[in-house]
Amino acid sequence: MPGSVLIVDDEKDMLALLERMIAEERDYEITVESDPRRALARFREKPADLVLTDLKMPGMDGIALLEAVKSMRPDTAVVVLTAYGTIETAVEATRKGAFDYITKPFRRDRILLTVDQALHWRRMVRENLELRKALEVKEGFASLVGASPVMRRIFERIRQVAPTLGTVLITGPSGTGKELVARAIHQHSRRSDKRMITVNCTAIPSEVLESELFGHVKGAFTGAWKEKKGLVEEADQGTLFLDEIGDLSPHLQMKLLRLLQEGEYKPVGSTVTRKADLRIIAATNHDLKTAIREKRFREDLFYRLNVIHFELPPLRERKEDIELLSRHFLAKYAAVNRKPVTDITPEALGVLQAYDFPGNVRELENLIERGVIFSRGSRLTVADLQLEGTEEAEAGVVEDPHCLPFREAKERAIRHFHRRYIRRLLEEHGGHISRAAESAGIQRQYLHRLIKEAEIDPAEFKSRG
Numbered sequence: 001m002p003g004s005v006l007i008v009d010d011e012k013d014m015l016a017l018l019e020r021m022i023a024e025e026r027d028y029e030i031t032v033e034s035d036p037r038r039a040l041a042r043f044r045e046k047p048a049d050l051v052l053t054d055l056k057m058p059g060m061d062g063i064a065l066l067e068a069v070k071s072m073r074p075d076t077a078v079v080v081l082t083a084y085g086t087i088e089t090a091v092e093a094t095r096k097g098a099f100d101y102i103t104k105p106f107r108r109d110r111i112l113l114t115v116d117q118a119l120h121w122r123r124m125v126r127e128n129l130e131l132r133k134a135l136e137v138k139e140g141f142a143s144l145v146g147a148s149p150v151m152r153r154i155f156e157r158i159r160q161v162a163p164t165l166g167t168v169l170i171t172g173p174s175g176t177g178k179e180l181v182a183r184a185i186h187q188h189s190r191r192s193d194k195r196m197i198t199v200n201c202t203a204i205p206s207e208v209l210e211s212e213l214f215g216h217v218k219g220a221f222t223g224a225w226k227e228k229k230g231l232v233e234e235a236d237q238g239t240l241f242l243d244e245i246g247d248l249s250p251h252l253q254m255k256l257l258r259l260l261q262e263g264e265y266k267p268v269g270s271t272v273t274r275k276a277d278l279r280i281i282a283a284t285n286h287d288l289k290t291a292i293r294e295k296r297f298r299e300d301l302f303y304r305l306n307v308i309h310f311e312l313p314p315l316r317e318r319k320e321d322i323e324l325l326s327r328h329f330l331a332k333y334a335a336v337n338r339k340p341v342t343d344i345t346p347e348a349l350g351v352l353q354a355y356d357f358p359g360n361v362r363e364l365e366n367l368i369e370r371g372v373i374f375s376r377g378s379r380l381t382v383a384d385l386q387l388e389g390t391e392e393a394e395a396g397v398v399e400d401p402h403c404l405p406f407r408e409a410k411e412r413a414i415r416h417f418h419r420r421y422i423r424r425l426l427e428e429h430g431g432h433i434s435r436a437a438e439s440a441g442i443q444r445q446y447l448h449r450l451i452k453e454a455e456i457d458p459a460e461f462k463s464r465g
């Protein structure tokens with residue numbers, strides 16, 4: 001099996017011992033270096049797949065070496081050797097991206113096992129990277145992934161409709177990927193070299209939105225000092241993505257209808273009609289049929305928008321996507337956070353597949369991101385996911401081959417308790433923080449801090465009208 005190992009230790013005897021232990025059993029290409037600075041220079045010139053380094057060394061310690069190596073080549077596997085007294089530092093090293101640590105004194109089989117695993121990990125990372133690149137070239141959907149029949153059909157239709165100019169309506173619950181689909185359509189269209197401009201119709205008050213979209217002439221209203229181009233003009237020849245279209249005011253619905261029907265509009269305060277050449281994609285997570293029945297949305301506009309319709313189902317209705325999405329996010333956040341996680345345990349996948357994801361893909365993405373950040377080792381475990389309601393997560397110990405260090409296990413359990421408790425508390429009080437704090441018998445400021453630490457958004461619990 002190919003692979004190169006750079007061993008760094010200031011004690012020459014130790015270097016010789018390690019080299020012998022590995023070379024007697026394996027065919028790896030081994031280099032040894034007793035001075036960490038020289039080791040780094042050597043690595044810069046000829047990077048190794050695995051760096052096996054001592055922690056305490058004069059001149060530059062193992063952590064500094066780890067950081068330097070990782071910043072040069074994030075996909076290098078680094079294993080640190082640690083004496084009994086420095087385990088804390090070793091744990092710290094795994095947080096900083098070390099693949100693993102080995103405590104001294106060690107046995108030959110432990111060294112060999114870890115070296116093999118680290119090199120295997122390194123190969124996986126490289127293959128994953130190449131595989132992803134290959135897929136992107138082949139499928140052309142860089143960031144939109146899916147394996148379920150529904151998603152495959154969606155990819156197929158994106159390819160069919162993208163080159164046309166047909167108006168597209170994308171519906172589906174929050175977090176199901178509507179914006180990504182819009183982007184994919186734009187990227188596969190003949191207008192991909194032009195811009196796609198996104199406008200969130202909810203976020204902007206109606207009057208402001210009108211002049212944002214259509215522009216205004218000088219003196220159109222107080223404060224309109226000079227003429228301003230609208231986004232419709234900015235998106236000329238490109239794509240205009242109108243997000244949350246269900247929230248558009250009646251007046252703007254009318255203007256949009258005209259734009260769709262005649263390809264014409266008037267800037268605010270202007271009497272001159274302008275022509276627009278753009279493709280419109282609209283999205284909403286509201287049920288437009290209901291809005292039409294309740295006279296909040298124009299039926300004629302709906303039919304104009306609904307020429308090509310994409311419906312994105314909730315994640316729980318396409319469980320086949322969960323594994324692929326999880327691996328996709330795992331690779332993404334492992335790279336971003338420089339963590340050596342490349343795989344997910346079957347148990348953790350099982351937990352994800354059993355979960356119903358009210359926040360859909362966005363929630364899965366957040367879950368994996370957090371899991372990667374707290375993970376130690378090369379596989380994401382149930383404990384890492386910290387999903388409410390799984391007792392294993394609470395214990396924070398089960399799936400790991402050995403118990404976590406006591407302090408870490410305890411911290412995890414406490415973090416988990418905080419999250420669960422605060423969510424229940426906020427739920428009970430509809431996201432009202434003062435009331436929640438009072439009923440829990442704690443200070444409001446303290447509750448604020450806990451909410452922040454647990455990364456909870458209190459708005460999520462506000463009762464919806």
Ligand SMILES: Nc1ncnc2c1ncn2[C@@H]1O[C@H](COP(=O)(O)OP(=O)(O)OP(=O)(O)O)[C@@H](O)[C@H]1O
Nearest residue numbers: 143144145173174175176177178179180285361362
């Ligand atoms: N099929 C997918 N493949 C990869 N990532 C996805 C997929 N679907 C959604 N995501 C990710 O999930 C998150 C939410 O997606 P997006 O913003 O497109 O959802 P949305 O339907 O527009 O949600 P909302 O209605 O809340 O605006 C994004 O970070 C996006 O990258």
Ligand SMILES: [Mg+2]
Nearest residue numbers: 178179243283
């Ligand atoms: Mg969106």
